[in-house]
Amino acid sequence: MHHPLEADQASQIVLWHSAVMQATRTAGALEQGISQALLQRLDVPGPRYTSYPTADRFVEAFGAEQYALALRERAQGARVGGAPPLSLYLHIPFCESVCYYCACNKVVTRHHERAAEYLDALETEVDLHVAELGAGKSVSQLHLGGGTPTFLSDAELQRLMEMLGRAFRIAAGAEVSIEVDPRTASPERLRHLAALGFNRISFGIQDFDPAVQQAVHRVQSVDCVRELIVAARELGFRSINADLIYGLPRQTPESFQRTIAQTAELRPDRIALYAYAHLPQRFKPQRRIDAAELPAPQARVQMLGAAIAGFLGHGYTYIGMDHFALPDDALAQAKRQGRLHRNFQGYSTQPDCDLIGLGVSAIGRMGATYSQNAKTLPEYYDALQHGRFPVVRGIALTRDDLVRRSVIMALMCQGRVDFESIALAHLISVPEYFAAELEALKPLVEDGLVEVDADGIQVTASGWYFVRGVAMVFDRYARSQQARERFSRIV
Numbered sequence: 092m093h094h095p096l097e098a099d100q101a102s103q104i105v106l107w108h109s110a111v112m113q114a115t116r117t118a119g120a121l122e123q124g125i126s127q128a129l130l131q132r133l134d135v136p137g138p139r140y141t142s143y144p145t146a147d148r149f150v151e152a153f154g155a156e157q158y159a160l161a162l163r164e165r166a167q168g169a170r171v172g173g174a175p176p177l178s179l180y181l182h183i184p185f186c187e188s189v190c191y192y193c194a195c196n197k198v199v200t201r202h203h204e205r206a207a208e209y210l211d212a213l214e215t216e217v218d219l220h221v222a223e224l225g226a227g228k229s230v231s232q233l234h235l236g237g238g239t240p241t242f243l244s245d246a247e248l249q250r251l252m253e254m255l256g257r258a259f260r261i262a263a264g265a266e267v268s269i270e271v272d273p274r275t276a277s278p279e280r281l282r283h284l285a286a287l288g289f290n291r292i293s294f295g296i297q298d299f300d301p302a303v304q305q306a307v308h309r310v311q312s313v314d315c316v317r318e319l320i321v322a323a324r325e326l327g328f329r330s331i332n333a334d335l336i337y338g339l340p341r342q343t344p345e346s347f348q349r350t351i352a353q354t355a356e357l358r359p360d361r362i363a364l365y366a367y368a369h370l371p372q373r374f375k376p377q378r379r380i381d382a383a384e385l386p387a388p389q390a391r392v393q394m395l396g397a398a399i400a401g402f403l404g405h406g407y408t409y410i411g412m413d414h415f416a417l418p419d420d421a422l423a424q425a426k427r428q429g430r431l432h433r434n435f436q437g438y439s440t441q442p443d444c445d446l447i448g449l450g451v452s453a454i455g456r457m458g459a460t461y462s463q464n465a466k467t468l469p470e471y472y473d474a475l476q477h478g479r480f481p482v483v484r485g486i487a488l489t490r491d492d493l494v495r496r497s498v499i500m501a502l503m504c505q506g507r508v509d510f511e512s513i514a515l516a517h518l519i520s521v522p523e524y525f526a527a528e529l530e531a532l533k534p535l536v537e538d539g540l541v542e543v544d545a546d547g548i549q550v551t552a553s554g555w556y557f558v559r560g561v562a563m564v565f566d567r568y569a570r571s572q573q574a575r576e577r578f579s580r581i582v
């Protein structure tokens with residue numbers, strides 16, 4: 092993925108919280124001002140909840156065997172008609188050149204012949220799944236992420252899609268999406284992608300300012316991106332997404348204001364706005380960024396405020412967390428109708444699926460488990476050569492995890508927890524089970540971010556900008572002392 096952050100990157104969440112709270116004031120999104128004291132109390136680290144438990148809770152005791160078992164359970168469930176639809180995520184790790192802000196799992200190479208070996212391995216991994224699940228299982232969602240999926244040639248992408256088409260049945264109306272690096276694409280390439288069945292597309296823009304682009308080693312002109320977005324629209328791609336990042340070197344509130352205006356003018360259906368976290372100790376490419384060129388915290392806050400105000404002003408809807416969408420986009424409609432879901436790609440309109448993660452470092456969700464593949468190519472290849480799933484860690488959710496996942500996802504997606512539906516689904520009394528958490532919510536109630544009554548918990552309009560802080564109250568792991576220590580070490 093082009094995300095500059097990982098799911099549990101606590102450090103930038105600190106920034107995000109304070110920045111969003113201040114920025115929403117700037118944007119006029121909050122009716123009342125928020126005190127510095129409140130900001131400080133809210134300003135605690137927390138994950139993005141693309142899963143619960145979050146990926147940093149996965150353990151090595153969950154490996155290939157446990158994953159195979161979860162697949163078998165799904166296959167048995169499917170035989171009695173109970174399996175939910177399947178979703179596929181494929182990770183293509185290769186990039187031709189490195190973006191200095193990158194925190195993704197990728198392999199930088201100009202040797203395109205390496206893709207063939209990787210496609211062979213993916214095919215083996217798919218075959219292992221078919222052996223457990225049976226051939227021709229229906230897939231309602233397929234996403235190619237990276238790295239750079241368009242590192243693959245047209246012929247290689249065709250080979251990949253044909254291979255998937257033989258192993259699975261891509262359902263009519265399935266969302267078939269791909270992340271596109273504008274530097275590796277052309278209208279002709281997009282036409283080929285459309286012909287292969289892709290109907291959603293995401294472009295990594297990040298920033299349009301030439302000085303910023305040079306500082307992060309990712310140079311792509313507005314004209315090039317415009318040409319691609321126009322072509323994508325003409326080809327019938329829906330939900331065209333643009334990724335932006337604020338907090339990059341040489342960015343100023345003025346320069347980012349131009350990027351915001353240029354992006355809004357291109358009218359992508361969705362915009363994802365990520366915060367850059369400078370963690371050169373953890374992410375090697377970031378060592379090539381000159382820390383002296385990074386915007387000061389106050390400038391970051393201004394940029395975020397300007398982005399929120401700018402996109403709302405240009406008619407976009409704030410979906411939640413880091414996402415905006417045009418009002419007629421499926422995501423904005425789902426938000427209005429309380430049908431948002433959350434998966435590893437962020438907000439989604441698709442109901443919760445079993446997700447098969449294919450490729451190096453890919454994460455999957457199968458039944459009540461999460462799993463992650465090996466993070467390096469040698470390890471990934473080795474497992475497959477020995478006929479094993481390349482899963483190296485994961486987690487089998489406990490009953491408590493499942494209850495908390497329901498609550499956290501209800502908060503993140505609907506901004507509301509209905510006690511009765513949680514009670515019915517999990518056979519618990521919410522006020523009793525979560526007595527400590529409801530107590531811990533009281534300061535947020537006092538600050539007008541949530542309302543609690545006998546029926547449930549409601550996140551208020553201003554609280555929606557801080558929804559992950561509300562969700563964190565129900566995260567058993569984040570609340571533990573151990574987690575606090577770990578987070579503070581990262582920070």
Ligand code: SF4
Nearest residue numbers: 186189190193195238
């Ligand atoms: S294109 Fe490659 S190097 Fe650049 S951000 Fe994405 S994964 Fe990282």
